[in-house]
Each structure stands twice: as structure tokens, then as C-alpha cells.
Amino acid sequence: MLDHIPGIKYTNSSNFFLMAGPCAIEGEDIVLRIAERIVEITDKLQIPLIFKGSYRKANRSRIDSFTGIGDEKALKILAKVSREFGVPTVTDIHESVEAAMAACYVDVLQIPAFLCRQTDLLIAAAKTGKTVNIKKGQFLSAASMGFAVDKVKDSGNSNVILTDRGNTFGYQDLIVDFRGIPEMQSFGVPVVMDCTHSLQQPNQVTGVTGGKPALIETIAKAAIAVGADGLFIETHPEPEYAKSDGANMLHLNVLEPLLEKLIRIRQAVI
Template sequence: MVNFELDKLKHTTSGNFFLMAGPCAIEGEEIAMRIAERIVTLTDQLEIPFIFKGSYRKANRSKGDSFTGIGDEKALKILEKVGKTFGVPTVTDIHESAEAAMAAAYVDVLQIPAFLCRQTDLLIAAAKTGKVVNVKKGQFLSAGSMRFAVDKVYEAGNKRVILTDRGNTFGYQDLIVDYRGLPEMQSFGVPVVMDVTHSLQQPNQSSGVTGGKPQLIETIAKAAIAVGADGLFIETHPDPAHAKSDGANMLHLDLLEQLLVKLIKIRKAVV
């Protein structure tokens, strides 16, 4: 694992935003290492602080037979190997309080899924590990409501919090991003991230498989950087069409470099 200071993410020496990126789920060691190596190469060249993202288990699935993971310990050990091999922090989701200590033994950042951001026991368990806690804003909550999630982590003795927006519910099968929420959550004194790819999901499809609008990834990312987001969250894969989870809204790995170059230019223009 990598020890890193949260303030360095918000106030990077390069002046860039930071990036949380990787596959939706850990599908296997070879592909995780390949994705990580590519992103590390890009972010090192572009001086973008990077946190590798991968879910060791997917607990929130529409259908009972959807892919959920390759095994908790196996996936967590892959995340640990990515961190040690490339010298980068790693982040993964947890879903129940009992998972906090287990995941904390392998990764640097514990992520609270959007649907679980009000679960007090889960937030407290994550906080008590001493790890950075990334809380995703619920699709059903206002930005202002996330103050209470921050308070719960703080009151448990942990001041290392990130908030991540991932859009708001807009009808039954779509999400919309309210960019007013980014500066509002920044007013709480924590780094704020825009989850670009999940904001483009189209949930609750009749097929039982979540859809998406990946053609709008650049649009959402550009707007977030222009507004002043501290970081971006982007799920990426070398073959999204065959990814085992959330392929419909992921960015093709080959497109990441050109996107980041454009975003850096916007960042420099607005800072």
C-alpha cells in the first residue's frame, strides 16, 4: 500500500486535477495490471496524480446472475499487487461494515457506494480504519445533504474524506449532473470528484443490464474541470463491449490519453 496525503490531491504540485481510474471490477490479474500500467504511464507523463480503481466485488447488480467478482481475497490481492508494482494508491468499494477492515488491509482508499452513503455504521467502520474514505453522493440526495456524510466520518475520528458526485436520478432510466453541487460540496473543505462514467449510466433497463452514453464522457469531464472539480473518476477498459461489469458506460482505454490532454488544457485555462 502507498501512504499519501489527501491535501496533495487537492493542491497538486503540477496544478492538475487528480484521477481515479481503472476497470469497473477486478476481472483478473493480467488485465488489471495491463490497465494499470497504461494509466500509470499516461499520468506520469502528464503529471496527473493517480489512484487505481477496481471493485473487488460488485454487490449492486440488477440481475441475480450478473458478474459479481472473482473472489474477494483474490481480487483484493490483485489490487494490492497493482499498488506495490506501480507505486500508486488504490481504491475499492465496500458494502457492509464487516468489509471495512478486510479491504483496508489491501487498499489505500475505501469507497462508499452512492446507494449506501447514508449508512451510518458503514461510514463509521470505514472511518475507523484510518484510510481515506471516498463517499459517493447518492443519486437521490442533494449536494448539501452530503455534509452529514462528512460529519459522520469526522466524528468517528477520521478527517480524510473525499466526496464524489455521480449524477442525480432523472426519471426512472436516466441521470443528470447538476454542476452546482461541486462547489457546494467543496465548501465542506474536502476534495470533490466528478464520477464521469457512472453519471452517464442509464439504469433500470428492461433487459436488466444498465445502459449508458459513453459518447458524452468528454462532455461531462470537460464541464467538471471547467467548474473546478478537484478530481475525476473514470472507469476504463481495453474492450468495454466485453467487460464483465458496466461496459456500456466505460471509456475505451485507447481514448484516455487524448481526453486527459484536452482536460489539462481546460484546467490551465480556468485556474
């Protein structure tokens, strides 16, 4: 399923795969510490891993919010994670001109949910030859994502992943429609459930996005039970001090026991 991504281990595993890491690349030491722990866990459990981290946060509520440590500096840290731990990496891109730059450092290019209809961005990502992970827009049905898949495939790249991150439910909440997982799988691509961003509470009056991290396990269990191919989980050793999305990240200490539960569910449904 992910054989085309360099560095993927356990391709014959019956497990789901995991896209996990901090929301943003905050610095080399913290990122390498997080990566080391996630790799240790996923190696033990034989879960294929793609390490994630945003080299720049372009979509922020307030102008004074953290956006990054510098594009090249952050991308080099992601490349170091790949070299040191032997795992592929994924990061977001926001404009067409970023695709070729990011592709020099990572294995998977991610299209943010708000940008999933941006044709030029999808084409630019496709033309790098890298796997393209498209987040489903909160404002779109699962069926609508077939057009995003077509844009990448029609540009000569068949390596596409779709990630659900919930649907807008009023002004400050999201809800997950699990019917979307099999519907998007019908396009012939792996489908991932974003267990952290689907629990965001955006547009808070403070300008800082809220979240419901206590429900990450609930979303993850349901997604695996429905048959999701992979999970997307942002995690941090100290979410309360994270520079981005701390309100809905999973504490790194609880990642292993959660994954152990999810493996048992996976084994029960396959």
C-alpha cells in the same frame, strides 16, 4: 490536497487528480495491463492517480450478473497494482464488516452511492484510518452530503473525498447538476466528478445497465471548467467485453487524448 494518501505522486501539481481503472477486478492479467497503461499516461501528464477497481460487485440488477472472482483474490490484485506501479488504490465496500478487510489491501475505501447514508458503514470505514471516498447518492442533494462528511470526521477521520455521480432523472436516466461541485467543496473536502456512472441508464428492461459513453468527454470538460478537484473514470481496453458496466466505460485508447484536453481546460481556469 491528497498528501495523506500513500503513493500519491505530483502532490505539488496544479492538475486535477484521477481515479481510474476498470469497473470490476476481472483477473490479474487484464487489471495489470490496464494499470500499466493508465500509470504510463498519468506519469507522462503528471496527473496524480488513484487506481480503482471493485473487488466485488454487490449491486447488480440480475442474480446471474458477474459479481467478482473472489474477495481476497481480487484485493490481492489491487495490492499488487500498488506494489508494482507505486500508486494508491481504491475499492468499494458494502457492509461494515468489510472495512477492516479491504483496508489491509487498499489506500482508499469507497462508499457506494446507494449506501452513502449508512451510518455504521461510514463509521467502520472512518475507523480504519484510510481515506474515505463517499459517492453522492443519486437521490440526494449536494447539501445533504455534509452529513455524510460529518459522520466520518466525527468518527476521528478527517480524510474524506466526495464524488458526484449524477441525480436520478426519471426511472432510467441521470442528470448532472454542476452546482453541486462548489457546494460540496464548501465542506472543506476534495470533490470528484464521476464521468462514467453519471452517464448510466439504469433499470433497463433487460436487467443490464445502459449508458452514454460518448458524453464522457462532455461531463469531464464541464467538471474541470467548474473546478472539480478530481475525476473518476472507469476505463477498459475492450468495454464491449467487460464483465461489469461496459455500456458506460471509456475505451482505454482514448484516455490520453481526453486528459490532454482536460489539462488545457484546467490551465485556463486556475
